[in-house]
Amino acid sequence: MAKILTRLKQQFSDKKTWLALVAGLVLTFAYAPFGAWPLAFFSIAVLCYCSYQAPVKQAAWYGFIFAIGWFAAGISWVHVSIAQFGGMPLPASIAIMALLVAYLALYPALALALTAFIHKHSGAWLAPLLISFAFSEWLRGTLLTGFPWLSLGYTQTDSPVNILAPMVGEFGLSVLVLAVGYGLYRLFCAKVWQPLVATLATGALVAALATVFNYNQYSGKQLNVALVQGNIKQSMRWQPENFWPTMLKYQDMTRLHWDADLVVWPEAAIPELEQLAGEYLTSLDKAAVFNDTALITGIVDYQYDTRNVYNTLVVVGKKQRDSSAGQYRYLHKNRYRKHQLLPIGEFVPFEDLLRPLAPLFDLPMSSFSRGERVQDNLIANGYHILAAICYEIAFPDLVRDNYRSDSDILFTVSNDAWFGDSHGPHQHMQISRMRALELQRPLVRVTNTGVTGVYDPISQSQLSLAQFDADVLRADVRLISGDSLYAQYGRWPTWLALLCLLGLSLYYSRRVKKSA
Incomplete structure (x- = not known):
């Protein structure tokens, strides 16, 4: 010594x-x-x-x-x-x-x-x-x-x-x-x-x-999107008595924005388990179809038979633009399951040993299962959506492996309320913008408390909501065609x-x- x-x-x-x-x-x-x-x-x-x-x-x-x-x-x-x-x-x-x-x-x-x-x-x-x-x-x-x-x-x-x-x-x-x-x-x-x-x-x-x-250029098409930032306090997110107030808040914030081509909600915006929220999701599905649009939301899927639990994105409303019917049913295939889990926050290594030691190792929703590494893009109202949930956006190989030539936007959701008014959420947005620059696809990022925004990698312009406000961002996103060299060869x-x-x-x- x-x-x-x-x-x-x-x-x-x-x-x-x-x-x-x-x-x-x-x-x-x-x-x-x-x-x-x-x-x-x-x-x-x-x-x-x-x-x-x-x-x-x-x-x-x-x-x-x-x-x-x-x-x-x-x-x-x-x-x-x-x-x-x-x-x-x-x-x-x-x-x-x-x-x-x-x-x-x-x-x-x-x-x-x-x-x-x-x-x-x-x-x-x-x-x-x-x-x-x-x-x-x-x-x-x-x-x-x-x-x-x-x-x-x-x-x-x-x-x-x-x-x-x-x-x-x-x-x-x-x-x-x-x-x-x-x-x-x-x-x-x-x-x-x-x-x-x-x-x-x-x-x-x-x-x-x-x-x-440079094989990337504007395709001449654009997508009008509504990003809903609920600003739910982290301490309230997983309290059962707050489930319905939270779900009704997102529903009410969306009510004036059903005319968007696509509505997006953050990670686990619906705090209820998917099987228990079937009636609510079906209602959203019908509302989206009635308004000729689609909605993507985060939700937790706990499967009672296998006891697997997934951090999930699901699409409700129209899958294709020419469709006249909804698509939602439990375990429908138009969904994305998070693959890259956050240690401690979403899974606990050596959990039998660590969980009894402190509340840090026994946080709500910290026993997730992994989704597949490579999954199909989400399809919402005819648009192909390259999805990443929270921490996953920091893994360039993972995001690139899920990229397709017909991917219209890079879409990522998060809940950065964990990190308060620190520089963490800003770094997270910066990482997300780098993925957009690499793949040359417009970024749509929606979070619970911010930074929520859209980013155009060609013009390098960004629109964002203020942090810690409950608000909706409406934006016209110019779509891009072509594959960047990085997208092709990594x-x-x-x-x-x-x-x-x-x-x-x-x-x-x-x-x-x-x-x-």
């Missing part, structure tokens, strides 16, 4: 440790709602300054301490749900938050350790950094069901380089942030300009290709480019060693 304390004292007497920590903290301001996207490049430049050519253990330390600042500030909103709704004492909630941040910090630590290791044996540094960081971020989004929140590329959602998103996605933008950050470090600290120029030239070339191979072109760069870098470094 004494050795550990001595080692920590030595580490924190190192100025680079504090620089790395501050750089990680500052990185938060590059994300929504702050939007200071250039800070991402300078934060990475500072990280490169701290870790460039450092020994393996020291590089891992700088990566770890940088990520402590990055995630402690960036996902501080998680503490709101733990402390306010998890029923945990303050010291326990802080401890859980600290464990989560420390766990997430292991991935950048791994990236910098791999970079230093490869550099030690090859002499190359930038290419190992890019591929090691890309690999560690892939791991972070995969292991233990994944937590890909706050990937670097999201900082560029509103920057000029977002023109690259339809080609390389958020994954490629993360690589760009790393490369530009390294280039800035080399320019400022070593007066070496070639890495930055090469990165900017490559980015410009990809941007030119994005313009040439991350593979970026992975291939990284592997080629690594191979060339290792070959060049070896030749330099031989000629020395």
Whole structure:
């Protein structure tokens, strides 16, 4: 123990440790709602300054301490749900938050350790950094069901380089942030300009290709949509005495908007179990058909025979525009079941052990079953709807796997009341907009308390409701045709480019060693 304390004292007497920590903290301001996207490049430049050519253990330390600042500030909103709704004492909630941040910090630590290791044996540094960081971020989004929140590329959602998103996605933008950050470090600290120029030239070339191979354009069709934000307090959502008042509120808020082509309600807007809400859903189905429209709502489906419980989206009203009949019946196929479940919130690992420990591990509706990974698009009033529920929108491969060429809109629902008036809901909307940029499909996002809005990835314009207001947003959504390159090929072109760069870098470094 004494050795550990001595080692920590030595580490924190190192100025680079504090620089790395501050750089990680500052990185938060590059994300929504702050939007200071250039800070991402300078934060990475500072990280490169701290870790460039450092020994393996020291590089891992700088990566770890940088990520402590990055995630402690960036996902501080998680503490709101733990402390306010998890029923945990303050010291326990802080401890859980600290464990989560420390766990997430292991991935950048791994990236910098791999970079230093490869550099030690090859002499190359930038290419190992890019591929090691890309690999560690892939791991972070995969292991233990994944937590890909706050990937670097999201900082560029509103920057000029977002023109690259339809080609390389958020994954490629993360690589760009790393490369530009390294280039800035080399320019400022070593007066070496070639890495930055090469990165900017490559980015410009990809941007030119994005313009040439832009297969997306407005189709000439548009969809009038009504987004209903109920603003139901989280403390009231699962109280049985509030079920009918909540359902009647959504029904009353919709009454003046049945003339929309599509009406959308948030995640679990209907708090009653689907089997018990059959009469209510049938009534909605008839009202939608009478008004020549369709409605999509979130609801929980508990199947008494199998005891499976699904976080579900169901469509009521017209399936096709030329239909004159409703479609709703229990377990009809025009539905979407959430696949990517939120740990603790929707399923509890080792639940027999954890559930008795604290209310946090025994929240209402925390025993969901997984839907299939790939499901058919919803069809509502003739429109094909690519659906994602809440946390799923942060998983680009999952969303892309469910994309189809005839998908008209990207539709996502959420209940961000868990996170209060924090920056979490704004980050969630930013992530959703990045998915729209990648796939070049208009985004329709409806939530319980906000941020509810629509986003056009071509004009990059957004309409939103104010948070914490019960209101309805009416919008005309211009539909888009064509498949983006990212929609067709995903991350593979970026992975291939990284592997080629690594191979060339290792070959060049070896030749330099031989000629020395």
